[in-house]
Amino acid sequence: MEDKKKILVIEDNEDVRDNIRELLELSGYEVEIAVDGKQGVIRALQFMPDLILCDVMMPELDGFGVLRIMSNKPELMRIPFIFLTAKTDREDVRKGMNLGADDYIVKPFDDVELLEAIETRLKKVTQLKSDFQFENDSLLSENIEASKKILLDNFKDRASKHFRKKEIVYEQGETLDFLYYVRKGKVKIIKTNEEGKDFVLDILIEGEFFGYMDLVEDGVGTETIVAMEPSEILQIPRDAFQKLLCHNRNISSSFIKYLAVSIKEREEKLLHLAYDSVRRRVASALLVLHQKSKSQGKKNIIIFREDLAGYVGTAKETVIRTLSDFKEEGYINILERGIIEVLDVNGLEEMPN
Numbered sequence: 001m002e003d004k005k006k007i008l009v010i011e012d013n014e015d016v017r018d019n020i021r022e023l024l025e026l027s028g029y030e031v032e033i034a035v036d037g038k039q040g041v042i043r044a045l046q047f048m049p050d051l052i053l054c055d056v057m058m059p060e061l062d063g064f065g066v067l068r069i070m071s072n073k074p075e076l077m078r079i080p081f082i083f084l085t086a087k088t089d090r091e092d093v094r095k096g097m098n099l100g101a102d103d104y105i106v107k108p109f110d111d112v113e114l115l116e117a118i119e120t121r122l123k124k125v126t127q128l129k130s131d132f133q134f135e136n137d138s139l140l141s142e143n144i145e146a147s148k149k150i151l152l153d154n155f156k157d158r159a160s161k162h163f164r165k166k167e168i169v170y171e172q173g174e175t176l177d178f179l180y181y182v183r184k185g186k187v188k189i190i191k192t193n194e195e196g197k198d199f200v201l202d203i204l205i206e207g208e209f210f211g212y213m214d215l216v217e218d219g220v221g222t223e224t225i226v227a228m229e230p231s232e233i234l235q236i237p238r239d240a241f242q243k244l245l246c247h248n249r250n251i252s253s254s255f256i257k258y259l260a261v262s263i264k265e266r267e268e269k270l271l272h273l274a275y276d277s278v279r280r281r282v283a284s285a286l287l288v289l290h291q292k293s294k295s296q297g298k299k300n301i302i303i304f305r306e307d308l309a310g311y312v313g314t315a316k317e318t319v320i321r322t323l324s325d326f327k328e329e330g331y332i333n334i335l336e337r338g339i340i341e342v343l344d345v346n347g348l349e350e351m352p353n
Contacts, residue, residue, distance in 0.1 A: 004030040005122055008049040010040030010066060011084065012058045016107070020053065023111055029118075037061030041069050044076055051121055056085035056096070064095060071100050080121040084109070152181065152234075154244065160232040163187075169225035169233060170211075176219050178235035180211045185231025188307060190224040200310035203228070203303075205292045215241065228307065281312045282322045283351040286332065290342045301340040 007029045011017040017033060024031045032047040034040035037054075038061050044052060052070075056063035063083055070076040082103040083096050096104055103117050160183050163169055170176065172192055182204055189201040189210065201223060204210055214221050215238055227233075245252040276284070285308060289301045305323075309316040323340070326332045331348055333341040342348065 004028060005051070006030045006032065006047060006049040007118065008032045008034065008040065008044055008047055008052045010034040010037060010043075010052065010054040010058075010063070012036055012055060016055075016084075020114070023114070024118075027115055037063065037066045040066050044070060044079070045073075048075070049079060050125070051080045051082070051118060053082050053084055053118075056083055067096070067101060078125075080125055082117060082121065154240070155234065155236050158234065158236070160184075160234045163227040163231045163233060165227055165229050167227050169227065170221050172221055172224045174221045176211055176214050176221050177238050178211065179209060179215055179238065179241045180225070181234040181236065182206050182208050182210070183232040183234050185233075186228045187225050187231055187233075188228050188310075190226060190310070191222075192224065198224075198310050199313060200307060203289065203292065203307075203311065205296055207295075228303070278312070278314050278318055279322055279325075280351050281314070282308075282319060282326070283331070283348040285312050286326075286340065286342060287345065287348050290345070299341065300335065301342070303340070305338065 005028075007024055009017060009020050009024070009031060011020065011033075012035055014035075017035070021031050021033060032043055032049065034043040037058050040052075040054060041061075054063045054066055061069075063085070067081055067083075070079070070081065077100075080102045081100065082105060083101050084105050084107060086107045102121050105114060105117055163185070169180065169187060172190075184206055186203065186205050187210070188203050190198045191201050192198050210225060211221070214223075219238065286301065289303060293299070293301050305319055306316050309319040312319060323332065323334060326348075327334050329347075331342070331344045333343055335341055
């Protein structure tokens with residue numbers, strides 16, 4: 001169910017205030033009331049409304065003063081602000097608009113007129129937020145992909161190194177001389193704790209980089225990378241990569257974003273490990289691997305049970321038992337050689353904790 005939009009009404013006339021409140025509540029809005037300008041500013045900070053209706057002529061602090069204060073507070077300055085006034089002087093209207101008011105409604109007003117003004121402003125804010133989010137997500141994706149292409153074009157003639165299944169690309173603690181790019185195949189990133197237990201941090205497929213975090217820091221591998229199947233890895237020399245970062249702003253900017261996204265994803269995974277049940281963690285892992293397989297044009301997930309256990313952070317036997325339960329419940333199918341076919345994506349996404 002969609003959350004109710006919150007509206008703050010700042011009005012010193014009790015009859016007008018009560019009428020507006022009744023109208024808005026009947027229209028499905030959550031309403032907060034302030035009886036003067038000073039109280040309105042305090043209520044706005046506490047209530048954090050989606051829109052503010054404010055009378056102009058009020059004692060102590062008038063509507064212009066309220067808007068001026070709110071315009072200087074970052075947490076309030078973007079909230080749509082509509083003036084309610086009995087005055088129709090052109091100077092007052094201009095003054096309000098210059099201060100940043102979104103609309104000006106003259107009393108007495110028609111109920112439909114007020115509701116339409118509110119709905120129009122709320123829709124506009126929602127659309128702007130949606131457009132801004134879409135634009136930034138698209139630009140981030142497009143910039144990273146464009147920079148990856150520029151980077152790879154510089155090394156397209158460089159021969160790849162081939163790794164056999166289970167062969168180590170590099171080990172934890174090893175000095176790194178390259179940035180790595182998966183041209184073909186699949187690798188896993190392993191972190192080994194003090195007790196010698198391996199934890200699979202990530203599984204990378206064709207088109208993904210690795211080693212860049214360690215290159216940006218001190219050039220020492222903090223993880224072990226192992227080929228999960230016969231893989232072709234492009235090795236970009238460290239010096240050449242750092243030179244491109246220094247001389248190409250697009251590449252350096254995009255790799256900073258790429259780095260930030262990777263860190264965020266790992267932080268989210270650690271939170272899931274800390275708080276999610278085994279069933280939820282296995283479901284989440286299957287969804288990630290399913291999406292990676294789809295991006296490679298593959299229908300099913302091919303992964304050893306010990307690798308899946310390391311990725312989920314539990315025992316192999318627990319993973320096998322959970323997969324068996326998922327099969328019985330219709331979420332997945334287990335084919336020959338342990339290949340996993342996801343049957344119910346929505347069910348896995350909505351797996352209770």
